[in-house]
Amino acid sequence: MNTLYSATVLVLHAHLCFTLSVEVVKSNCRDPEAAIVFIPAKDIHGDRYIPLGKIKQQHTWYDTYKTLLDLNSGPRYDGIRLRQAEEIIRRSDLKLWVAIFDEQPSLGDMPLAFLLAFTHLKTHGYRGTSTFLAGHGDGGLVAARFGTFSSHILDGVLLYSSYLPSGSLLNKYPTPVLTISGDLDGLTRVTKIVDIFEELQADMAQNPTQKYKTPVIVMEGVNYGQFAFGKLPWWNVEHDLTPEVSHLDAYHSIADYTSAFMVSARNDTKTNVTAAHAFLEQGYSNTQILLQPLSQVKALDQNTELISHWTTTAQQFIVNLLNSTSVEFVNHETDSENSGKEKQPNPSSLTDDFQIVSSTSIMFDKRQKYSSVFPQSPVQLKATMTSQEVVRKMIGTNQFGDPASCQDINQDAFTLAFSKSSKTAQSRYQAKGRPIKFLDDVNVSSKDQWNRAYLHLTYNNTGLFVGATRFHTTETNSDSSVSGQDDCTLLSPYRVMEWIYIDALKNSKLQIKNSV
Ligand SMILES: *[C@@H]1O[C@H](CO)[C@@H](O)[C@H](O)[C@H]1NC(C)=O
Ligand SMILES: *[C@@H]1O[C@H](CO)[C@@H](O)[C@H](O)[C@H]1NC(C)=O
Ligand SMILES: *[C@@H]1O[C@H](CO)[C@@H](O)[C@H](O)[C@H]1NC(C)=O
Ligand SMILES: *[C@@H]1O[C@H](CO)[C@@H](O)[C@H](O)[C@H]1NC(C)=O
Numbered sequence: 001m002n003t004l005y006s007a008t009v010l011v012l013h014a015h016l017c018f019t020l021s022v023e024v025v026k027s028n029c030r031d032p033e034a035a036i037v038f039i040p041a042k043d044i045h046g047d048r049y050i051p052l053g054k055i056k057q058q059h060t061w062y063d064t065y066k067t068l069l070d071l072n073s074g075p076r077y078d079g080i081r082l083r084q085a086e087e088i089i090r091r092s093d094l095k096l097w098v099a100i101f102d103e104q105p106s107l108g109d110m111p112l113a114f115l116l117a118f119t120h121l122k123t124h125g126y127r128g129t130s131t132f133l134a135g136h137g138d139g140g141l142v143a144a145r146f147g148t149f150s151s152h153i154l155d156g157v158l159l160y161s162s163y164l165p166s167g168s169l170l171n172k173y174p175t176p177v178l179t180i181s182g183d184l185d186g187l188t189r190v191t192k193i194v195d196i197f198e199e200l201q202a203d204m205a206q207n208p209t210q211k212y213k214t215p216v217i218v219m220e221g222v223n224y225g226q227f228a229f230g231k232l233p234w235w236n237v238e239h240d241l242t243p244e245v246s247h248l249d250a251y252h253s254i255a256d257y258t259s260a261f262m263v264s265a266r267n268d269t270k271t272n273v274t275a276a277h278a279f280l281e282q283g284y285s286n287t288q289i290l291l292q293p294l295s296q297v298k299a300l301d302q303n304t305e306l307i308s309h310w311t312t313t314a315q316q317f318i319v320n321l322l323n324s325t326s327v328e329f330v331n332h333e334t335d336s337e338n339s340g341k342e343k344q345p346n347p348s349s350l351t352d353d354f355q356i357v358s359s360t361s362i363m364f365d366k367r368q369k370y371s372s373v374f375p376q377s378p379v380q381l382k383a384t385m386t387s388q389e390v391v392r393k394m395i396g397t398n399q400f401g402d403p404a405s406c407q408d409i410n411q412d413a414f415t416l417a418f419s420k421s422s423k424t425a426q427s428r429y430q431a432k433g434r435p436i437k438f439l440d441d442v443n444v445s446s447k448d449q450w451n452r453a454y455l456h457l458t459y460n461n462t463g464l465f466v467g468a469t470r471f472h473t474t475e476t477n478s479d480s481s482v483s484g485q486d487d488c489t490l491l492s493p494y495r496v497m498e499w500i501y502i503d504a505l506k507n508s509k510l511q512i513k514n515s516v
């Protein structure tokens, strides 16, 4: 892991077919040996998908294989791809073999593709009976899915800038699995990895060794492209962020974590498993430090108690009591499906303390579920709150400041998110981030309008524009079900944090156009 080993790297271009040509890279003379089969991200060789796409519609995979034998695909490898494999081999404590598919096989093709790659490794001298399976980006999804029903031939799965598909749990996965990415990844957002890391943390409460079996690592300053095995297609480039570490440094980190994970998963007495565990342990603490601010702000609204702490703060800003010692603020979250139908919050005096109850519906963009390219945080918090007038009447003192507008509260969400961001994230944002601007509230006057209201988020070249909707009713509204409310479509502090950490750093026109 720590010493560079000057090995002769033998590269064999075994072009069996278009989709499945494998490069077998064999190297250092260490023992024991291990092998990795790599699945690239889709579209990594974008040009090559044009003929393939056409052929695939008419043929089964095997027909495609035969047809493509006739195409003059020629031997191809590029510096980056090889460099990556070489680096992993050099820095490994294992005698390592690597086979890389030229193109991403589909899940249906995988059993045959894997067999072919494995046969190649054997032909070239690999003596093992199982291998690791790695995948980059959506290639990781193929690897993870294939791994669920092929654990008997796998030592483990490596997810580069990728993660287990929803429905698969780390602690139920049949093989060890490494999830590794960078915090400047614009395709597999760090906010997606926050969810996976939180899952690991919960698993570790049951079993502390889970951090060796299913490590989740985020490397600072690394982006999506730095895992790549080849030139990235424009679509990836447009979503990715500018890395802050050199390609070589990124390769070193990836190689070291890969190596430590493999040594740990193999648990072979001939290797220094203790050192591998120590390395993964360090990776765990670094990741925890990196993700903690995001987790903390996420938990303001996404938590098991189903309380929007941010709405409670907003409600306090609206009431703006100068002396709130005898007042209790309570919030509950409601199902977004039933938004507007829930019981209206009303101040009550169940306890000695005067209670002010608000309710919040947390809303997500549905694209967030399908792809980690889209923001993972809520698009809005639709908050139903009590107006200051009602509270004034109930407690009858003069100790009130001016009530906050929705715009004021959203601005405070930014202040909070920025203050909670890491020093690195703050300085990146100050150096490169586009600004966030808060527009005047749009007032609506009927319950029906409020039910349809949403937070306007406009992402463009100038920055992010946030426009809230406010529904402020009098104490004696003709529709008594909404009397005394001061409702806002609120910006989630976690959404602002995602803006600070990721979206604000995108620069090209296309990036911005595609960003949200
Ligand atoms: C690793 O191997 C050691 C001894 O060889 C054994 O005690 C330990 O249980 C193994 N750990 C795992 C996770 O299999
Ligand atoms: C394993 O690595 C640790 C350092 O991480 C070292 O202290 C220890 O001596 C090594 N053990 C062996 C058997 O090489
Ligand atoms: C705030 O209210 C509490 C209870 O009503 C009272 O005891 C306290 O003196 C008040 N504080 C100020 C600064 O007015
Ligand atoms: C919206 O209502 C608030 C008070 O409820 C008021 O201060 C503000 O001027 C109104 N905005 C517009 C555009 O009418």
Ligand SMILES: *[C@@H]1O[C@H](CO)[C@@H](O)[C@H](O)[C@H]1NC(C)=O
Pocket: 458, 459, 460, 461, 462, 463, 465
């Ligand atoms: C971005 O959107 C805001 C709000 O809609 C608008 O005022 C601004 O002119 C837009 N900027 C560009 C460059 O389109």
